Each structure stands twice: as C-alpha cells, then as structure tokens.
Amino acid sequence: MADPMRVRAQETGGIVDVKVLMKHDMETGQRKDSAGKTIPAHYITTITATYKGKQVFLGEFGPAVSKDPFLNFKFKGGAKGEEVTITWVDNKNDNRTDKAKIS
Amino acid sequence: MKKAISSALLVSFSMAAGFAMAQSATDDIAKYREMIADGNPAELYEAAGEDIWAKPMGPKNVSLQKCDLGLGPGVVKGASAQLPRYFKDTNKVQDLESRIITCMERLQGYDAKEIINAGFEKGKRKDVEAVVAYVVTASKGMKINVPMKHPKEKEMYAMGEKAFFFQGGPMDFACASCHAEDGKRIRLQDLPNITEQKGAALGYGYWPAYRVSSGNFWTMQRRLNDCYRQQRFPEPIYTSDVTIALSVYMGVKAKDGVIHTPGLKR
Numbered sequence: 001m002a003d004p005m006r007v008r009a010q011e012t013g014g015i016v017d018v019k020v021l022m023k024h025d026m027e028t029g030q031r032k033d034s035a036g037k038t039i040p041a042h043y044i045t046t047i048t049a050t051y052k053g054k055q056v057f058l059g060e061f062g063p064a065v066s067k068d069p070f071l072n073f074k075f076k077g078g079a080k081g082e083e084v085t086i087t088w089v090d091n092k093n094d095n096r097t098d099k100a101k102i103s
Numbered sequence: 104m105k106k107a108i109s110s111a112l113l114v115s116f117s118m119a120a121g122f123a124m125a126q127s128a129t130d131d132i133a134k135y136r137e138m139i140a141d142g143n144p145a146e147l148y149e150a151a152g153e154d155i156w157a158k159p160m161g162p163k164n165v166s167l168q169k170c171d172l173g174l175g176p177g178v179v180k181g182a183s184a185q186l187p188r189y190f191k192d193t194n195k196v197q198d199l200e201s202r203i204i205t206c207m208e209r210l211q212g213y214d215a216k217e218i219i220n221a222g223f224e225k226g227k228r229k230d231v232e233a234v235v236a237y238v239v240t241a242s243k244g245m246k247i248n249v250p251m252k253h254p255k256e257k258e259m260y261a262m263g264e265k266a267f268f269f270q271g272g273p274m275d276f277a278c279a280s281c282h283a284e285d286g287k288r289i290r291l292q293d294l295p296n297i298t299e300q301k302g303a304a305l306g307y308g309y310w311p312a313y314r315v316s317s318g319n320f321w322t323m324q325r326r327l328n329d330c331y332r333q334q335r336f337p338e339p340i341y342t343s344d345v346t347i348a349l350s351v352y353m354g355v356k357a358k359d360g361v362i363h364t365p366g367l368k369r
Contacts, residue, residue, distance in 0.1 A: 003147065003151070004147075004150060005147075006146050006147065006150065019141060019142065021142050021143075021144060021146060021147060023144070023147045066318075067318040068144035068147060068318060070139070070141070070142030070144070072141070072142070
C-alpha cells in the first residue's frame, strides 16, 4: 500500500492555501538498476483535490515530476474547520487518499 | 604603457565579475533552499518513524516506547540534542543510531548484527533511519548540548579529534583537508569549518537531513560514511566507535548551536 501524504490547509481571507507532500518514487522508466535492467516507470498520473464533494484542483503529473513531490495550490471559498481531500493515482493504478482540516 | 594599464584594468574587472558570479551562485542556492523548505520530505520519514516507535514489533512484540535515549525511558523531546553520550547500561558512548539499535535488541529482541551488516535503507536499518527522523525532529529549535563529563566521553572526543585530522587513503585526505579552514567551497557548496563553533554548528545542526540529489533521508551515520567514501577511505562499520567519536567531536565543538534537524540538503 502507498505511504501516507502530509496535507496542510490554511485559510486566510476566503482563500485556502493547500500544501501537499507525497511519498512516491516517481520512476521515469529511463533509469537502469545496478544489473543494467531498466527500472519500470512508476509515477503519479493524476492528483485531485475535493472540497465538500466538489473538485477544486486537478493535476496531471508525468515522469518529469520529482521523487516525493511537493504541491502547493490555492482555491477560493473554503472555510475553516472543513476538510480538503487529496487523492493521487499512479500508472500502476495504485492510489492514496488523505484529508486535512482547514485551519 | 597605456596598453599595459588598460589590460591591468581588464584583469581587475574580470576578477570582480568572477567574484560577483560566485556570490550570486551561493545566493541562488540559499533561495532554492528557502523555496523547498516548506515541503521537506523528511517529514514523510518522520511520520513513518513515529509509527514504528509506538508499534509493538520484533520477536518480543513490544514497542520502542520504553527506549531510553539518555533522558529517561520514552523521552524523545530533546533527546538528540544531548547525543552522543555515555550510557551506563551498555558502558559505552552511543550516538542516536547505536542507541536505537540497543533498544531494538534489548527491548524488541532484534539481532543487532543484522542491522549493522545491512546496507543503508535495507531491512531493519530502514526502520532505524525512520526512527532517527522522528527523534531528531523532536529536538528542532533546541541547542546542541553534547556532554563531555564522563571519562569515556572525554576519551571519545579525543579519538574524534584524532580521526578528524587523520590523513591517509589513496588521496592522502583528512576531514580537516576540507573542513578546517574558513571560506572553502566544493563546487557551489560552502564547506563549514568544523574546528570552530560556528562552522561545527552549521554542519552538526543540519544533519540528519533529506538529500534532494539522492531523494532520501540521510542519518548522521550515513553522512559520515559518505565523508569517508569521498576521501576514498575504507568504508567504516555502521555505528563503529570512530563514527561515534567523530559525532562527539563535532557535537562538542558545536555546543549551543541551534538544531535545525531534519535539514534539507542539495
């Protein structure tokens, strides 16, 4: 199973600042291991953020995104005490969902 | 004559430009660090370590919550600020990693040799590294306070100093070759002068750290292991006396420096 993310969300003046730290190898499929065999590609393809059931962010990631990616975005209309849900899906169809309360 | 003057001018000009460039390059690194400081992936290791600390595991199926890191059983806050130090029960000066291994062996029943012989990020060693991330985060913002009261601690300090200045290997190198003078640089990284408090605090206060270039968390043992690799010395044994002695030397030198662990390094 995928490792947990760290999600932080902070509201100021109606704008929620969301910071997400994901644990993922983000293998490009271009690298070789010590035996010379290609390491198969393994990376996050989509990441979505939902607030009260409504999608507020959609990102399409690819092999060019770094290992253990960090994402920072803002959206309007969030309130303190409510939850933001982050979900990523990778090219092996593995996924992970974490939530954070807006502070 | 006139020509000579103008070329002399040219030389001083280009020197100034070179200096300015070097300055801005290190500034850019500082800027880059600031940008990524918000998302230090070491936090992910810290979270994993916190779980491992509290979860019953091993042949005896107990957690590490009774582990004494020097401030009493189970005390994590501030523990890494006063390590390495002398421990009565093992009659040894231990750093954070060797102490965690002692706890895993005595409390949980793991085989210490197995952890020591495993590579970095391999087997149970991986759990040690995660626990390190958890423990060092709990000392963030505190002051480095490595003790030097017990005779064994003094002995380790002296050994660490000796190891620091010991020159050898195929390249005739010592730690001191790079870290005993102010203003040295390797490519764009400023090298701290570890023989002085300020430099020692800069080095000792920021490790263990997440290393961006390799994309993983490095403990102090791993950092020292790599120092020896860069000097082309034989690989030191994990948690061996010489590695702990070097930590004692740096930690004592860095006294009262602020702890920024887990750091974020290139």
